[in-house]
Amino acid sequence: MNAIEHPLPFASWESRGFWEGAGRGELVLQRCEACGLVQHRPRGVCAHCLDGSALTHFTASGSGEIYSFTITEQNQAKGFAEACPYVMAYVKLDEGPRLLTVIVDCDPDDAAVGARVVADYVSQNRDDAEVFAVPVFRLG
Amino acid sequence: MTTTAFPRGAAIAGVYEHPSRFSPNKTEFQIMAESAKGALDDAGLQRTDVDGLFGASMSMGLMGIVDLAEYLDLYPDYLDGTNIGGSSFVAHVTHAAAAVNAGLCQVALVLYGSTAASNSMAIGTGGTGGSRNPDAAFSAPYGMTTVGSYATYANLHMDTYGTTSEQLAEIAVTMRQHASLNPRAKMRNPITVNDVLDSRMISRPLHLLDCCIISDGGGAVVVTSLERARDLAKPPVQLLGCGEAVQHQGVGYSDILTIAAKQSGARAFEMAGVKHSDIDLAMIYDSFTITVLATLENLGFCPVGEGGNFVSNGGIALGGTLPVNPDGGGLSSNHPGMRGIFLVIEAVKQLRDECDARQVPKAELALAHGTGGTIGDKHSGATLILGVDR
Ligand SMILES: [Zn+2]
Numbered sequence A: 001m002n003a004i005e006h007p008l009p010f011a012s013w014e015s016r017g018f019w020e021g022a023g024r025g026e027l028v029l030q031r032c033e034a035c036g037l038v039q040h041r042p043r044g045v046c047a048h049c050l051d052g053s054a055l056t057h058f059t060a061s062g063s064g065e066i067y068s069f070t071i072t073e074q075n076q077a078k079g080f081a082e083a084c085p086y087v088m089a090y091v092k093l094d095e096g097p098r099l100l101t102v103i104v105d106c107d108p109d110d111a112a113v114g115a116r117v118v119a120d121y122v123s124q125n126r127d128d129a130e131v132f133a134v135p136v137f138r139l140g
Numbered sequence B: 001m002t003t004t005a006f007p008r009g010a011a012i013a014g015v016y017e018h019p020s021r022f023s024p025n026k027t028e029f030q031i032m033a034e035s036a037k038g039a040l041d042d043a044g045l046q047r048t049d050v051d052g053l054f055g056a057s058m059s060m061g062l063m064g065i066v067d068l069a070e071y072l073d074l075y076p077d078y079l080d081g082t083n084i085g086g087s088s089f090v091a092h093v094t095h096a097a098a099a100v101n102a103g104l105c106q107v108a109l110v111l112y113g114s115t116a117a118s119n120s121m122a123i124g125t126g127g128t129g130g131s132r133n134p135d136a137a138f139s140a141p142y143g144m145t146t147v148g149s150y151a152t153y154a155n156l157h158m159d160t161y162g163t164t165s166e167q168l169a170e171i172a173v174t175m176r177q178h179a180s181l182n183p184r185a186k187m188r189n190p191i192t193v194n195d196v197l198d199s200r201m202i203s204r205p206l207h208l209l210d211c212c213i214i215s216d217g218g219g220a221v222v223v224t225s226l227e228r229a230r231d232l233a234k235p236p237v238q239l240l241g242c243g244e245a246v247q248h249q250g251v252g253y254s255d256i257l258t259i260a261a262k263q264s265g266a267r268a269f270e271m272a273g274v275k276h277s278d279i280d281l282a283m284i285y286d287s288f289t290i291t292v293l294a295t296l297e298n299l300g301f302c303p304v305g306e307g308g309n310f311v312s313n314g315g316i317a318l319g320g321t322l323p324v325n326p327d328g329g330g331l332s333s334n335h336p337g338m339r340g341i342f343l344v345i346e347a348v349k350q351l352r353d354e355c356d357a358r359q360v361p362k363a364e365l366a367l368a369h370g371t372g373g374t375i376g377d378k379h380s381g382a383t384l385i386l387g388v389d390r
Helices: A016-023 B028-043 B064-071 B088-101 B134-138 B146-161 B165-179 B193-198 B226-230 B260-272 B289-299 B307-311 B329-333 B340-351
Strands: A028-032 A055-059 A063-072 A086-093 A098-103 A116-123 A133-139 B010-017 B052-055 B078-080 B107-114 B201-204 B217-225 B237-247 B281-284 B365-374 B378-388
Touching: A016 A028, A016 A055, A016 A116, A016 A133, A063 A098, A063 B146, A086 B146, B010 B028, B010 B088, B010 B226, B010 B340, B028 B064, B028 B107, B028 B217, B052 B064, B052 B088, B064 B078, B078 B088, B088 B107, B088 B217, B088 B237, B088 B340, B088 B365, B088 B378, B107 B340, B146 B201, B146 B289, B146 B365, B165 B193, B165 B289, B165 B307, B165 B329, B217 B226, B217 B340, B237 B260, B237 B340, B260 B289, B260 B365, B260 B378, B281 B289, B281 B340, B289 B307, B289 B365, B340 B365, B340 B378
Parallel strands: A098 A133, B052 B078, B052 B107, B281 B365
Antiparallel strands: A028 A055, A063 A086, A063 A116, A063 B201, A086 A098, A116 A133, B010 B217, B010 B237, B107 B217, B237 B378, B365 B378
């Protein structure tokens, strides 16, 4: 079992704050100062106000719990086939929203709904100027 | 019977299920064309009667419905290439009924064709590879697969309600039992709960035999007004109720355990004015065993969380509380990438008493529910309630 070779994320201007934050080792979320909504994934507008003028970025705690998960035993895609079995999960962040991720260094039998997890960051070797990382989580 | 939504009445006048399960020498459009002929013959209509064209497929993209019209040399007055995944064709029936009732077309043809099996498509486990699309950046790095998404739902359901792998396996066993009665079904040898549990794990907790098969195939459905359908070759099957809905991650807070079927089903039952106990059979999209369990619960056939018991001990077998997928479903009969059209076709054939060994006796009311996309991540749902003409 090898580590996952994560496909490189590409950012739009909507999501640049998230990926640059990950590159610094921070989990960056959006909050709308007009209505208070913390939303993920990031958007150019607050989905509820349909207006982006009050959107801000903030660094979240990086802590949360497993909302749902699976132990992937078969995935034919490059970068994942060799990494099976791996734990793919939705994590509910302490700040509210969920995000899709993988739980690394996790014995499949230890993965459980409600298990506490913390963010870690897998930096990317890439041939463009971006300094991004992929947020992953580990038990703890 | 007419409804507020369909004051002129809406009916399915013809259906055809393409017999092929493996067609390496055919194209998607060829399968659709052959299916169109079958359904029009079934209804006693001609190609030239068609003035509404509805369709979707795994490869039809931008302009796909125009390409399909060209292939068939049709010049319809109404086009709808809605693609919301495997439920599309269930939704197309609703859209066609609405168009007919609005007077925008008279005879609507709904088509599907696929060569998923002969193309060796890895539909469930192909995963998300790299993509330069920023919208994919929140899923592509994490190895989401179709089966993996459903598996996250299954784990959540098990954790929340105590549902077991044995209960999910019962669904696969019942589908195979039904398929053994369907001469066209791809997988007809009986299986046991242990066979399912002993089959290879694909994405925990879903085993190989919790997953639908991959076949080629296609089908067609003809929708017209009730009045017109009464003059055609076969007894009309009425559209009594319908609904559509979605479930997705939203801004990160949605209730993923509640699937689209809850909203679409409630609308369909309200429109039809019937009770769950009135339904004689249900055609439920069975991409995976968990899909059936989640759908039955959310449609309200049993309380949420009690689906495991509902599907056990033959509860959804022919002769059980609610016969589900007498054709053997996608788990055993056929699953050419998108299965929604077969839900409609089998429901119609059951209501016309044409199903021989797998016939539900005296079937007068059927429900069909299609799921498109992935439960656990994001999906669409479309529900129809169909009934005999009386
Ligand atoms: Zn807002």
